Amino acid sequence: MNGLANASSLFFLSAGLSLIFGVTRIVNMAHGSLYMLGAYIAYTCATSLGGVLGFWGGVLATAAALALLGALIEIALLRRIYHAAELFQLLATFALVLLLSDVVAALWGVEDLLGPRAPGLRGSVEILGRQFPEYDLFLLVVGPVVLVGLHLLLTRTRWGTLVRAATQDRDMVAALGVDQAKLFTAVFALGAALAGLGGALETPRQPANLGMDLSALGDAFVVVVVGGMGSIPGAYVAALLIAEIKAICIGLGTQTIAGIPFNFSKLTLVAEFIVMAVVLIARPYGLLGRAQGMPRHAAAIQDPIEPAGRRARLLALAVLAALLCVPLLAKASPYTLVLGIDVLIAVLFAASLHFIAGPGGMHSFGHAAYFGLGCYGAGLLLKLAGFPMAGAIAAAPLVAALGAAIFGWFAVRLSGVYLAMLTLAFAQIVWAIVFQWEALTGGSNGVLGIWPTAPFNSAWVYYLLVLALTLAGVLAMRRILFSPFGYAMRAGRDSPLRAEATGIAVLKVHWIAFIIAGTVCGLAGALFAFAKGGISPETIHVSRSIDGLVMVLLGGMHELAGPLVGAPVFTLLQDSVMRQTPYWRGVLGVVILALVLVFPMGIAGTIAGWAKRVAR
Amino acid sequence: MMLEADKLCAWYGAAQILFDVSFDVGRSEVVALMGRNGAGKSTTLKAIMGLVGRRAGGVRFDGTELLRLETFQIARLGLGWVPEDRRIFTDLSVRENLDVGRRPANGGPAWSEERVFELFPNLAEMRERPGGRMSGGEQQMLTVARTLMGNPRMVLFDEPSEGVAPLVVERMAEAIVEMKQLGLSVLLSEQNLHFAALVSDRVYILEKGHISWSGAMRELEASAQVQRQFLGV
Amino acid sequence: MKPLLEVRGLQKSFGGVRAVDRVSFALGEGEFLALIGPNGAGKSTCFNMVNGQLGADAGEVLLGGEAILGLAPRQIWRKGVGRTFQVAAIWGSLTVRENVQLALLSHAGEVFRFWRPAAERHRERALELLADVGMQAQAARPARELAYGDVKRVELAVALANEPRLLLMDEPTAGMAPRERNEIISLTKRLVRERGISVLFTEHSMDVVFAHADRIIVLARGQLIAEGDARAIQDDARVQEVYFGTGRSFRRPSA
Structure with a gap:
C-alpha cells in the first residue's frame, strides 16, 4: 500500500520526463531539479500562507509556477540545442541542475524542510488491520487519475494528437502547418508542471532537501528505462513496480534466511537494479516502450587518429620533464605537490572516460562509479582485508573492472540517451549502496586513515608514483587505440552495421573497451584514496561523472590529447576560481553552458583546427 | 503566378543539390518536374517547403517570399506537400492523421473529412485503423487526403505513381485532375512519363540539379528526341 | 549448375x-x-x-x-558472404587503407589483439585490394572525405577482404x-x-x-x-x- 502511494510521485516525475523526451528527443537532466524546486515552492506556500489554501492552493500554484519556468527554459535554452549533438543536450540540461541547485540553496538554505501535513487528510484509516494514512490513500488515487487525465489529453484532444504526431515525425507535422516551437514549449511546460506536482505532493511525507534533485533524477531514469521511453502507461506501470519492490524490501525488514540474518531494507537499491537488469535483458526498450529507431551513434565522424609526430613527441617530453621537476618545489610550496597529484589523477580519470566516450562513442554519465569502486576497493582492502598498500592499489582496479564488466554488459546494448541514463542510474546505485551500507563503508563518513606507507609516505615520492602510474595508464590506452582492437572500437562507433557485416562482434568489442576504461578509472580512484587519506561517498557522486565529461569536452572530445589538456585546466580552474565562491556549482553550470553553446570543439580541438588551417 | 522559383539553390549538409533552378507554376495549372533518380526533383519540393539544410535564391508563393519563413508558416500560406515516402503517422488512426492536417480554409476550397472520404472511399472504410496497418497504396491515399485537409491553394506532389498499384496510380491521377478543377495549382515530381503526360500542362526537366529542358507537355510527348536525351525513355 | x-x-x-x-x-x-x-x-x-x-x-x-x-x-x-549497403557504409574515422586492413584483420581472426600496432598488419594485401578497385592513390585519406563513388569502391574492397x-x-x-x-x-x-x-x-x-x-x-x-x-x-x-x-x-x- 505504501508502495502504491510512493508510486504516484515517481509517476508524475517520470511521465513528465518521458513526455518531454518523446516530443523533443531531449532527456531533461534537470527534471529532478524541477521536482526539487516543486517541493521547496510548495513548502513555502504551505508554511507561509498556511491552512487549506496554503497547502492545496500551494500545490496548484507550484504546478503553475513550474509550468512557467519550464516554458522559460524551453524558450531560452532548449531551442538553441535541438540540433546539437546528444551529449551537448545532456550536458546543457545538466548545467541547469547545477544552477538550480545553487538557486535553491541560496533561497531556502541547506536545512531539510518538512512541510505540514495536508489539511483535511491528517488522519488515518484502518485497512486489513493496519493503520494507513489518509494522505497516502489520496496519493494512491491521484496517480491513476492523472494517468487517465494524461491519456485522455493525448488521445482525445487535437493537441494530444499533434503531440503524438510530432513524437513520430516532427518535420512532417511542421509541413502540415503546425508550429512546432509552440508545441514543444507547451510540452516542456506540461512536463515541468508534472515534475513540480510530484515534488509538491511529497512535502508532507518527506522533507525537501538539496539532494532530492539527483536522487529523483536517478529514480526517474530507472522508471523510464523500465517502463519504456516515451510511454506514459509504461511510466505508471514501472513506477508502481519499482515503488512496490522498494516497499516490500523495507516491509520485510531483517529476515533470517538459512540461519543468516538478512536486512532487506538495505537491499532496495539492489532490487531496483535487478528489476532494471531483468527488464533490459527481456525487453531492451522497456516494458511498454518501442524501439525508437535511433542510430546507435549519431555524432560527427572525426578525423583518423595519427601517431604523434616529432613535434608532439618533443612537446610531450618537455611536459614530462616539467612534471618531473615539480617535486623540487615541494619545500617552497607543498601545496603544489597536492595540486599536482590532483591534476594527475584527474588526467587519468578523464583519459579513461575519453577512451570509451571518444573512440568508443559511448557517452557514459556514470564514470564516477568506477572511480568510486577503485577508491573504496583500495580503502576497504587496506582497512578490512589487511592488504598492503601496493596490493590494494593493484587489486582496486580489478574491483572497478568487475563493476564495469557487470554494468557495461548492459550499457553497450544501448545507445545515446539510453546509455547515458543507464550509466547514470548505475552510478547512483553504487553511490547509494556505499551511502547505505554503513557497516562496511562507513556510510556518509567514509573511512579515514588510508595513508601511503613508506617509501611513499612523503608527498614527493607519492607524487612520482602517481605520475608513473598515470603515464603508464594513458600510454597503455593510447597504444590500445592503435592496435587492431582500437580499430575495431572506432569501426564499431562509426558504423556498427558495417562492422557486424565484417565479422566484428561490436558489442563484445565495446564491452571490453568499457572494462578497460573501468579498470584504468579504478586505478585513478585507488590513487585518489591514498592521496586524500580516506574515502567518502563524494568520490562516487554524479558531479564527478559530470566533471569528467566537462574535462573531456573542455579538452576536446575528438582529440586524443583532449583529456590531457582538459583535466588540468579544469582542475586548476576548480582550484582557483571555484574556491572563491560558495556558488561554485552555479559557476560550473555557466562554464558548461558556455562550452556547449559557444565552444563545442574544446581547447585541444580548437588548437588542432588552427594548426590544420595554418598547415594549409 | 502562383509559385515562382528564381535561381533557387539548396544544400544537404555541405553538398549542393540544386543550382539556380528557376520555374513557375500558374493558377490551377499542373506542372511536372521530371528527370532521373537523384536529379533533384524531391529536393526542389522540399526546398520550397523549407525542409532542406540551406537555401539560397528565391521562391515566391502568391507574392510572398518563402525563403525567410519557417516550414509551418509556409504550410499556413496554403502550400501542401505530399512526400514521396508518405510519412503517415503510423501510431495514429486514419481520422487522427486527417486531424493533424486540418487547417481553416484559406481562400481555397474547404475540405472536410467527409469530402476527402468521397474522393477516397477506401479510407472511409478504415477510419479507426492505425496508419501503420495500411498497405502502401492506402497510405498514399491517406497522405493526399491529409494534405487536402489543410485546404491548400497549391499542392507539391512527390512521385505520386512510384511504387503503388496501377489502381492507386489511377486514383492519384483522378485526385490531381480534381484538384485542378477546383482551382488548385499542382507541382508534381514524376519519373513516369505516361503518368505525367496524363495530368500535367507543362514540364521542367531536371538534370543534376539544373533545369535542362522546359516546355509544354504536348511538346515533350511529341519529341522522341527530348525523351531519349533527358529521360532515357 | x-x-x-x-x-x-x-x-x-x-x-x-x-x-x-x-x-x-x-x-x-x-x-x-x-x-x-x-x-x-x-x-x-x-x-x-x-x-x-x-x-x-x-x-x-x-x-x-x-x-x-x-x-x-x-x-x-x-x-x-561479403556485403555492400544501399547507402554505402564504411568507417569514416579510419583511413581508406585502415578500412580494408580492419576487414583483413577480422578475416584473420585478429581483432582481439590489444598491443601490437595494427598499422603494419596486412598492409600490402590491403593496398592490393585498393589497387583492384582503383583506390590505391587515396589509401592514406580519411574515409569520410571521399566522394560517394569512391566510398562505393572502398566498400567493395572491404567486402572482398574475406575472399x-x-x-x-x-x-x-x-x-x-x-x-x-x-x-x-x-x-x-x-x-x-x-x-x-x-x-x-x-x-x-x-x-x-x-x-x-x-x-x-x-x-x-x-x-x-x-x-x-x-x-x-x-x-x-x-x-x-x-x-x-x-x-x-x-x-x-x-x-
Whole structure:
C-alpha cells in the first residue's frame, strides 16, 4: 500500500520526463531539479500562507509556477540545442541542475524542510488491520487519475494528437502547418508542471532537501528505462513496480534466511537494479516502450587518429620533464605537490572516460562509479582485508573492472540517451549502496586513515608514483587505440552495421573497451584514496561523472590529447576560481553552458583546427 | 503566378543539390518536374517547403517570399506537400492523421473529412485503423487526403505513381485532375512519363540539379528526341 | 549448375501485411543475379533475411547446402558472404587503407589483439585490394572525405577482404551518376568473375540490370512473379503490368 502511494510521485516525475523526451528527443537532466524546486515552492506556500489554501492552493500554484519556468527554459535554452549533438543536450540540461541547485540553496538554505501535513487528510484509516494514512490513500488515487487525465489529453484532444504526431515525425507535422516551437514549449511546460506536482505532493511525507534533485533524477531514469521511453502507461506501470519492490524490501525488514540474518531494507537499491537488469535483458526498450529507431551513434565522424609526430613527441617530453621537476618545489610550496597529484589523477580519470566516450562513442554519465569502486576497493582492502598498500592499489582496479564488466554488459546494448541514463542510474546505485551500507563503508563518513606507507609516505615520492602510474595508464590506452582492437572500437562507433557485416562482434568489442576504461578509472580512484587519506561517498557522486565529461569536452572530445589538456585546466580552474565562491556549482553550470553553446570543439580541438588551417 | 522559383539553390549538409533552378507554376495549372533518380526533383519540393539544410535564391508563393519563413508558416500560406515516402503517422488512426492536417480554409476550397472520404472511399472504410496497418497504396491515399485537409491553394506532389498499384496510380491521377478543377495549382515530381503526360500542362526537366529542358507537355510527348536525351525513355 | 545459394519458401509479415510471401529462388556458382521489383515489393525485406539482418517467419536459406537463416550477419560473413549497403557504409574515422586492413584483420581472426600496432598488419594485401578497385592513390585519406563513388569502391574492397563465395549488394548503384553506375558495376563484375564469386544484387536502375545481370528475378507485392534473362523479363506481361507500363493502362479519368 505504501508502495502504491510512493508510486504516484515517481509517476508524475517520470511521465513528465518521458513526455518531454518523446516530443523533443531531449532527456531533461534537470527534471529532478524541477521536482526539487516543486517541493521547496510548495513548502513555502504551505508554511507561509498556511491552512487549506496554503497547502492545496500551494500545490496548484507550484504546478503553475513550474509550468512557467519550464516554458522559460524551453524558450531560452532548449531551442538553441535541438540540433546539437546528444551529449551537448545532456550536458546543457545538466548545467541547469547545477544552477538550480545553487538557486535553491541560496533561497531556502541547506536545512531539510518538512512541510505540514495536508489539511483535511491528517488522519488515518484502518485497512486489513493496519493503520494507513489518509494522505497516502489520496496519493494512491491521484496517480491513476492523472494517468487517465494524461491519456485522455493525448488521445482525445487535437493537441494530444499533434503531440503524438510530432513524437513520430516532427518535420512532417511542421509541413502540415503546425508550429512546432509552440508545441514543444507547451510540452516542456506540461512536463515541468508534472515534475513540480510530484515534488509538491511529497512535502508532507518527506522533507525537501538539496539532494532530492539527483536522487529523483536517478529514480526517474530507472522508471523510464523500465517502463519504456516515451510511454506514459509504461511510466505508471514501472513506477508502481519499482515503488512496490522498494516497499516490500523495507516491509520485510531483517529476515533470517538459512540461519543468516538478512536486512532487506538495505537491499532496495539492489532490487531496483535487478528489476532494471531483468527488464533490459527481456525487453531492451522497456516494458511498454518501442524501439525508437535511433542510430546507435549519431555524432560527427572525426578525423583518423595519427601517431604523434616529432613535434608532439618533443612537446610531450618537455611536459614530462616539467612534471618531473615539480617535486623540487615541494619545500617552497607543498601545496603544489597536492595540486599536482590532483591534476594527475584527474588526467587519468578523464583519459579513461575519453577512451570509451571518444573512440568508443559511448557517452557514459556514470564514470564516477568506477572511480568510486577503485577508491573504496583500495580503502576497504587496506582497512578490512589487511592488504598492503601496493596490493590494494593493484587489486582496486580489478574491483572497478568487475563493476564495469557487470554494468557495461548492459550499457553497450544501448545507445545515446539510453546509455547515458543507464550509466547514470548505475552510478547512483553504487553511490547509494556505499551511502547505505554503513557497516562496511562507513556510510556518509567514509573511512579515514588510508595513508601511503613508506617509501611513499612523503608527498614527493607519492607524487612520482602517481605520475608513473598515470603515464603508464594513458600510454597503455593510447597504444590500445592503435592496435587492431582500437580499430575495431572506432569501426564499431562509426558504423556498427558495417562492422557486424565484417565479422566484428561490436558489442563484445565495446564491452571490453568499457572494462578497460573501468579498470584504468579504478586505478585513478585507488590513487585518489591514498592521496586524500580516506574515502567518502563524494568520490562516487554524479558531479564527478559530470566533471569528467566537462574535462573531456573542455579538452576536446575528438582529440586524443583532449583529456590531457582538459583535466588540468579544469582542475586548476576548480582550484582557483571555484574556491572563491560558495556558488561554485552555479559557476560550473555557466562554464558548461558556455562550452556547449559557444565552444563545442574544446581547447585541444580548437588548437588542432588552427594548426590544420595554418598547415594549409 | 502562383509559385515562382528564381535561381533557387539548396544544400544537404555541405553538398549542393540544386543550382539556380528557376520555374513557375500558374493558377490551377499542373506542372511536372521530371528527370532521373537523384536529379533533384524531391529536393526542389522540399526546398520550397523549407525542409532542406540551406537555401539560397528565391521562391515566391502568391507574392510572398518563402525563403525567410519557417516550414509551418509556409504550410499556413496554403502550400501542401505530399512526400514521396508518405510519412503517415503510423501510431495514429486514419481520422487522427486527417486531424493533424486540418487547417481553416484559406481562400481555397474547404475540405472536410467527409469530402476527402468521397474522393477516397477506401479510407472511409478504415477510419479507426492505425496508419501503420495500411498497405502502401492506402497510405498514399491517406497522405493526399491529409494534405487536402489543410485546404491548400497549391499542392507539391512527390512521385505520386512510384511504387503503388496501377489502381492507386489511377486514383492519384483522378485526385490531381480534381484538384485542378477546383482551382488548385499542382507541382508534381514524376519519373513516369505516361503518368505525367496524363495530368500535367507543362514540364521542367531536371538534370543534376539544373533545369535542362522546359516546355509544354504536348511538346515533350511529341519529341522522341527530348525523351531519349533527358529521360532515357 | 549446382546452386550456391538456395532460398525456399521465405516468408515475412509486418503487422498483418505480407512483405515477403513464399519466395523461392536459387543462385548458381559464379552467377550475377538481380533481384528487382517496384518500391515496397519486398526486395529489401527479402534481401535482409538472406544477409541475417532480419529474421524470417518461415522458409529456408541454404548456402552451399548449409542452413544460414537466423544466423547473425557476423556469422554469415564468416561463412564467406561479403556485403555492400544501399547507402554505402564504411568507417569514416579510419583511413581508406585502415578500412580494408580492419576487414583483413577480422578475416584473420585478429581483432582481439590489444598491443601490437595494427598499422603494419596486412598492409600490402590491403593496398592490393585498393589497387583492384582503383583506390590505391587515396589509401592514406580519411574515409569520410571521399566522394560517394569512391566510398562505393572502398566498400567493395572491404567486402572482398574475406575472399567471399557470395557477394550481397543492396542497390550497388544507388545515388550515383549514370556514368559512375556503369563503371562501378563493370568493375564489380570483373572482380567477381576473376575470383569466381556469385553475386545477388537488388537494383533500381533498369539500364544496369538489363545490361549486366545474368538472370533477373522480379518481386511484386511480396511474391516472385517472374524469373529469367533480360529479354524474357522485358517481354513478360505481368512484369510490364506491375513494373513498367503503369501509364499505359490509364484511361483519362472522365471528369
